[in-house]
Amino acid sequence: MSTVDPWISPGLQTNDLKALYEISRLVTSGESLRPIIDQLIRLARSIFIFDNIAMFTKQTEEILEPIFARAIGRGRWLEADLTWGETVAKEVYITGQFTSRIEALPGNEQDRNLLRYYLGLPVYISGSMGGVLVFTRFGGPPYLEDQIELANRLAFHLAQLIEYRRLNDRLTRLEERCKLGDMQEDFISMISHDLRTPLGLIKGYATTLLRGDAAWDGKTRHEFLMIINEEADRLQEMIDHLMDSSRLQAGTLSMNMQKVCLDHLIREFVKQALIRDAKIALSLEIKETNNWVQADSARIGQVFDNLLSNAVKYAPGSPIIIELGQENMMARVVVRDFGPGIPPEHMENIFRRFYRLPGHDVHIRGVGLGLYICRQIIHAHHGEISVISQPGQGAVFQILLPLDHQA
Ligand code: ADP
Numbered sequence: 001m002s003t004v005d006p007w008i009s010p011g012l013q014t015n016d017l018k019a020l021y022e023i024s025r026l027v028t029s030g031e032s033l034r035p036i037i038d039q040l041i042r043l044a045r046s047i048f049i050f051d052n053i054a055m056f057t058k059q060t061e062e063i064l065e066p067i068f069a070r071a072i073g074r075g076r077w078l079e080a081d082l083t084w085g086e087t088v089a090k091e092v093y094i095t096g097q098f099t100s101r102i103e104a105l106p107g108n109e110q111d112r113n114l115l116r117y118y119l120g121l122p123v124y125i126s127g128s129m130g131g132v133l134v135f136t137r138f139g140g141p142p143y144l145e146d147q148i149e150l151a152n153r154l155a156f157h158l159a160q161l162i163e164y165r166r167l168n169d170r171l172t173r174l175e176e177r178c179k180l181g182d183m184q185e186d187f188i189s190m191i192s193h194d195l196r197t198p199l200g201l202i203k204g205y206a207t208t209l210l211r212g213d214a215a216w217d218g219k220t221r222h223e224f225l226m227i228i229n230e231e232a233d234r235l236q237e238m239i240d241h242l243m244d245s246s247r248l249q250a251g252t253l254s255m256n257m258q259k260v261c262l263d264h265l266i267r268e269f270v271k272q273a274l275i276r277d278a279k280i281a282l283s284l285e286i287k288e289t290n291n292w293v294q295a296d297s298a299r300i301g302q303v304f305d306n307l308l309s310n311a312v313k314y315a316p317g318s319p320i321i322i323e324l325g326q327e328n329m330m331a332r333v334v335v336r337d338f339g340p341g342i343p344p345e346h347m348e349n350i351f352r353r354f355y356r357l358p359g360h361d362v363h364i365r366g367v368g369l370g371l372y373i374c375r376q377i378i379h380a381h382h383g384e385i386s387v388i389s390q391p392g393q394g395a396v397f398q399i400l401l402p403l404d405h406q407a
Helices: 014-027 033-047 086-095 145-210 218-250 262-276 297-314 370-380
Strands: 052-058 064-071 099-104 115-125 128-138 258-261 282-286 292-295 320-327 330-337 384-389 395-402
Touching (some): 033 064, 064 086, 086 099, 115 145, 145 218, 258 297, 262 297, 297 320, 297 370, 370 384
Antiparallel strands (some): 052 064, 052 128, 384 395
């Protein structure tokens, strides 16, 4: 009667080839690394018996770091220990040759777990020694020649997997850098265009006023100086927006939170806005009073300012209504205009950095940062800002801020 020894693999069988084929297919699949390694180990175990597998990769010239270890078979009752086979790994790394050795740990001689048969194989990544693969069998038996060949094939596939992943990561990083580079170029050309416009006007009018060969009457001088003044304000606003936006990105925009009465803040805001520009048809409706919130009043004022100047800019001549009320324990501020409104497909995007609706009149200036900054400020107050709009029927911006109950 012949007995079949399960440890001995009589050359490569069809099933071995199938498993190896499946392994090489896995290596180039787009799945993430961990599940692939798990599947790879499962497939490897179907053609080659082992209790533990550990992979070490080269971190620097001298340092080998374990990147994974799995205990299977008998070893699964023990905790997979990353240090199993570490000495074997170091030896293989130094010699560049596979090694097979037995380690007998002190303790009960009957305990098979203390008798470890190691097989260490070099893993060549991109043509040079990049790591070591170590198999462990508890209590034997020793590794036979054709098993070592199978193990070598597994090491080769693992090396391919690591190489493929590294290349993929490098490619992703490169793509990201290119994208960032493109974005930076777009950004620089957009910003320089937007900064140049007011700067050009300031320079042009100032040079004109300074010409020695022309005598300007008082009215013209005043008109030119007004333009210079307005354009300088615009420039200042753009630079402030850019600074705020980069501080928000870096998380360094500080907030000075205090207990604030929104009724008072908004009344004062409307009063000042009408003093600055008496022509705007701005009205205030306070539906509920005593709206106390925790806020940085300067930053919240900046949000109202931005919503109001957008309404003036994008809905010229339209009445603008600011409402203050409450909704679900939140203070609710609404800025409503009756201008062209915002098409539904753009409604969420307008809160993104540098997003502007296409096709604006060239005279309507802006860089698309105002609403992004508003949303970040409102989020820093644990509130929400949103827009509702029907094209042609105006835009309604709503801000919700948590009421301060201790008021
Ligand atoms: P900017 O005004 O500098 O372009 P914002 O971030 O303040 O940037 O606004 C983003 C875009 O949202 C604007 O470019 C405009 O297309 C649109 N928008 C903002 N407010 C209104 C409004 N009240 N009515 C119509 N469109 C608006």
